Amino acid sequence: MLNMDGSKPIYVQIAEWIETEIIDGTLSPDDKVYSQYQLAELFTINPATAGKGLTLLLEAEVVYKRRGLGMFVASDARDKLFAKRKEETLRRLIRELLNEAALLGVDDSHLLSMIEAERARIKGE
Amino acid sequence: MTVIEFNDVTKTYGRRTVLDKMNFSIRQGVLTGIIGRNGVGKSTLMKIAVGHIQATSGDVRVFSVNPFNSLKVSANSILVDDAMSFSDKLTLKDILQEAGRFYPNWDGPLAQRLFDYFGFHSNARQVDLSKGKKSTFNAIIGLASHCPVTIFDEPTTGMDTVARKDFYRALLKDYIAHPRTILVSSHHLEEVEDLLEDILLIHNKTALFHGPATDLQEMFVNLIGKEEKISTFIADREIISSQINGSYSEILVKNTFTSDEKSHLHTQGIQLVPVSADDAYVALTTGKKGGIDHVFNGTTAD
Structure with a gap:
């Protein structure tokens, strides 16, 4: 889960946690992503902080927004994340x-x- | 929409100034932490906000009115602190019932579930509760009142670790279910920083920082690496604190590195480690002192 030792800002950790869910197939393209409120409850963090994590994914176009319905996994999210993880993490x-x-x-x-x-x-x- | 506004607010007790021309405003629905060391005036600020005491000078607005002697503010706000006491003629159950009559948004079922969960007895009286239990009972009233302005002054005083964790989790869940303006004071920032949207840092009688908790978390960065490699990067930077462990140095500086500079640091084997809001708070409030190690080295900091 999250590593609360402060080695990364919490909202970055939230974004990475969702990325891992997409990479390992827990979340598939067009699946609904957790809302900022669900994430806040899950990790006992402020909903605004959870929202910042989702915004990171939105800006990277890993998720897309449907007005009034929430965030969904982009169709090419896995490919993007593979490329990003290879380039950055690996x-x-x-x-x-x-x-x-x-x-x-x-x-x-x-x-x-x-x-x-x-x-x-x-x-x- | 702004719910609480302080304009040039000063509070003095006799000759002692506690708050000096303080300015800040709190938006509706934001969970804000009021952070500061002991005796910086957190409690005074909170008492002024709910109208329990009057500012010496300056303008205070809560729901656009002066909170002092305001029925509107009184009915729509609650301050939970260790001075919150109830008549010893009333049992705990009576107090919950009376609170239900007073606060229009009172959540009776929530109060009862928390009351049972924390193992209170209906016929007990508040005066007979231990310090931690009294804090827990008061916190239940604060949560269940669902007041548009809910203020907790050091709510976890005396609570054990489990009760503290339970309280903060209950606070967050209730805040998500019923968004409202909440202030929580604490001198243990690390305990509350993840819960907070904003932080209002009080130091030297004024607001030293007011903004998103994540901004405070990103304000500083710790550089960790070989001393001779780090020194070239920090030549013209202000060093907030430094710690030397063998040939490795830990240098705390303002986080103003560009992404190019960051990748350069990485190639030099220097780690950039984010700093918790708590450490940032310590850095902001202690200033350039050189750290505890300098005390032991006998060097004086300026």
Whole structure:
């Protein structure tokens, strides 16, 4: 759920939480998205803050608004989010990985073999 | 629409000035936190707003009228604080009944459900309640009154952790179901910041900040990274506080970085960590003091 340790503003976390619901298929295209009041209750936050999270998604055109009915998932929302997460989240994690590897003197081939080993371990679980 | 308005409001007690030419206005339906350190005048401000006391000078408007001696304000507002007491001739059940007669929007079923949930006994009297239980009982009255202006002054005093969490959750749910203008004061900002739409920060007898809680949360940023790398970025910035842990520094500065500067910081391995409203509040009210570490290093801050 939300990580309330303040590492990201709450409304950004709200937007990301809905994004994850879209990426993992809990929410499909044209499904109704939680209202700001439902989100406020769910996470015990002010409805205005929840509304800011929804506004982020609206501006990114991940959701669209139907007057009087609320927000709905855009048809290309998943593609957009995949592209965004690859560009932002995955790249950031790779950069962190490379920084850590450089610090420890782990070269590329060693790093790749560690990735392969980890993948095998996940499959074995 | 503005519901509460303070224009150049000053309040003095004898020679001591508590509020000095304070200006702010509260929009209808906004849940606002009144935040400040002990003794900055939060309670005084709240008592003036509901007309319990009179400002020394300046203009106060609540529902467009002066709240002092106003029946209109009295019938449409409630102030819940630890001075809220009821006759010891009345049982708790009697008090709920009387409150139902006085407040036109009284939600009797909600009051009864909260009363039962928190384990009160109908025949108990308010004077016999523990500090925390008294706060809880008063808070139930504040919630169930559904007053257009509802003010809670340190509502969770004496409540245990569970009761505090329950109260804030009840406050939020009731606010969503029945939107109205609510003020809540607290010196524990971290406990209420997620509930608030706006924050009114009182410091040095005046309103130091008034705006969305999220603005306060984004006002500052903590830079964390190697000291020698950070120093090039902060050369011409005001450092609010700094903490050095080994070769890593944590530097608190105003969050005015452009997105280009931010990505540059990232490539240099410097983390930008958002600051909670509570930490921003501490930064705003303590100013440039260098942090607690400087006290131990024996250096003096200016």
